[in-house]
Amino acid sequence: MTREETKELIAENRIAVMQAYVDGKQIQFFNEYTWEWENIHTPNWLRDTSYRVKPEPKYRPFKNADECWQEMLKHEPFGWVKEKERNVRTQIGFMHTKGIQGTSGGSSNYKAFFDCFRFADGEPFGVKEE
Template identity: 40%
Template sequence: MNRQQAKDLLPIIQAFAEGKTIQQAGRRGWFDVDSINFDLCKYRIKPEPKYRPFANAEECWQEMQKHHPFGWIKKTCGDCNFLHIMELYSTGILINKVDSFGSFRNLIKTYDSAFAETIFADGTPFGIKEE
């Protein structure tokens, strides 16, 4: 192994040590591996799925039906508040938030801001997975 090969393999080894999935090139494409051999195999860090914000209410509704508990999202920053989706609009959502005093507040979020600030209650991104 030369220095350039070591530089190329270093991020793979780091990701492997951190518990990320590593893939090896094969005849039929990439496949997950449980160990790394320092031979002539090609390795990569398994790509993370890409998500995007919802384009409209119909797209949001279809995706919401796949997640449980239905209609609940969670903030990704700050306090870990769960929010209930009350209504869907063409450009965003109306959510019901309980503040620290136990009072309810309604907030309107665009699909872009909801994608950036929340996830579904089951932990998956609040958006559409792109294939």
């Protein structure tokens, strides 16, 4: 890779991070004294400082009813979920080995619920991976 290609790549990444900041994403800078990424609320965009968009936590679908139940206990209002695409809420009727049934009668597996719903408090309907 040439120096010019490298400069362009650096510029593109900086622009992407700046655009993420404009879009409201949390920006981090690399602190060379602590060797850790730290949140910054108003970046200065200094040339010798590395910036990035704070990585989003990763979630996965529930494996079974017990795992789903344990996570549901952490969210209020208990047992309620909302669709990601529409402002529609439903209550979970019951959970079984392979999936969930809502009180509205719809039933699906844990992966489908993970893809379509969030907890009513806005958190992803799944398990946070460490």
